[in-house]
Amino acid sequence: MVVWLRSGLTVAATCVLTSCTGWQSSFNAQAAQSEEIKRILLIFIAVSTVVWVAVMLVLLVGLIRGRPLREQRLDLDEAFERRAGSVILVAGIATTIAVLALSVVSYGAQRTVFANDPPVVTVKVTGHQWWWEVQYQADSPHLGFTTANEIRVPVGQPVTVELESADVIHSFWVPSLTGKMDLVTGQQNRTQFTAKNPGVYRGQCAEFCGMQHAHMAFTVTALAQDEYRRWRDQQNQSAPSPSDPLSIRGEQLFRGRGCGLCHTIRGTLAGGQLGPDLTHIASRDTIAAGTLPRNSGNLAAWIADPQHIKPGNLMPKMPLRSDELIAILHYLEQLQ
Ligand code: HEC
Ligand SMILES: [Cu+2]
Structure with missing residues (x-):
């Protein structure tokens, strides 16, 4: 009984801990791409379950019906050999069919998952240790702009994300919207998704990229189209x-x-490229790639000692007097 209870608790806890629901979950599919991934995931789980259960049943039957050993064990039992031969043949054919069928299913899903429709919005995302540079591309340069760690997109319209890295390999993953895609230096990868419902979806770097890899998160917020245009x-x-x-x-x-x-603050002489663009820092929800909510306290703590909050990150601790810190903080909080 205790064993059963323990196993039950483990399975239940796994479900909670692996986060099968919520704003960062393949099971909470909110785009055509993630719905397709969820569909084939469920098919794979179902087929594997059937195979596993069948194997266990056969094993169980074998254990229960086990015959006593014969005296001359090396003698061939013709009837048994024939039966075993045909069982192996049938099982072999079934395995081949299952594997081929699953390959066809997953190949078929690629048309949706690797969609390449003409995008309404194109965003170039560059991975940095340990934050995301987000550049909105536009036909005329004065319409493009740069932000960080928060991507906003219009609902119901295809969004193409062009992916590149400034340093090591990262991986762009928003489970509720689409599958993973790597960011590699000197190579442009791309992925596309069409969000079906408004909402905030969490993404996470999915390729170990160094000390603060775990604090390299971001959000994709799907907005109604007029709301998106206002934001843009x-x-x-x-x-x-x-x-x-x-x-x-x-x-x-x-x-x-x-x-x-x-740091760049557009419209001023600050034009650095090593850290996130801060032009509209006060309009963002989080700082340091989803590490903390953006509010006065966290922003001040970050500027005072970023290494305490995110050890090893590439912003050094700057020597500032408290009145200087207050002035800088006050200034940044005006950057709506
Ligand atoms: C050597 C380059 C460098 C200098 C100098 C620097 N920063 Fe940064 N800053 C960074 C990097 C890199 C990050 C991103 C850290 C991360 O999330 O891993 C960052 C992040 C930030 C953020 C959070 C932005 C966001 O959207 O997450 C703020 C705010 C910030 N810096 C303000 C400042 C202020 C104020 C100063 C001057 C006192 C300063 N920085 C000096 C490199 C720098
Ligand atoms: Cu990364």
């Missing part, structure tokens, strides 16, 4: 000029203390 037009604008004395000082310190060597 707002992101497309340069940062507002600081108006009050404290944020004016913050803007000067941002450059004076070297932040601008790594």
Whole structure:
């Protein structure tokens, strides 16, 4: 009884721990691509279950009906040999058919999973240790813009994601929307998805890429089309000029203390490329690739000591006096 209870609890806990539902789950399919993946996943699970149960049954029958050993064990039992031969033949044919059928099923799914429709939105995502650079591509350059770690897309329209890496190999994975695709230096991979319902879907780097690999998350937010356009037009604008004395000082310190060597704030002289674009940092939900919610406390803690929050990340701890920190924080919080 105890064994049964323990096994039951283990299975139940596995379901919870492997997170079979929620905003980051292949079972919570919210796009044509992930629905197809879920469909073939269920087919594979069903076929494997049938095969496993059948094998166990045969084994059980063998154990129960086991005959006593014969005296001359090396003597051939013709009738038995013939029966065994045909069972092996039938099992071999069944295996071949099952494997071929599953191959056909998975090949058939590729048309949906690797869709290549003309995209309405094209986003170039570059993997960095340990954050995501997100560049919205547009026909005319003044319509494109850069952001980080948060991708927004219009619902019901094909979105193409072009993937590249700035350093090591990463993998782009939003289980609720589509399958994994690697980001490799010097090679452009692409993936496409069409979100069916509005919502926030979590993604995660799925290829071990160093110390903070686990803190390399992002979100894809599917918005109604007019809401998406509003967001895009707002992101497309340069940062507002600081108006009050404290944020004016913050803007000067941002450059004076070297932040601008790594971060871009469009519309100012800060044009660094090593870290996330901060032009609209105050409109983002999280900081440091999904590590913390963006609020004053977390932002201040991050600027004061990023190495404490995300050890090993590529933003050094900068020596700042507390009044300088307050000015920079105040400035960044205006960047809606
Ligand atoms: C040597 C380059 C470098 C310098 C200098 C630097 N940063 Fe960063 N910063 C980074 C990198 C890289 C990240 C991304 C870290 C991560 O998530 O792994 C980052 C992340 C951030 C973030 C979070 C952004 C987001 O969307 O997640 C903020 C805010 C930030 N830096 C502010 C500052 C401020 C303020 C200064 C100056 C005091 C500064 N940075 C100096 C490289 C730098
Ligand atoms: Cu990674």
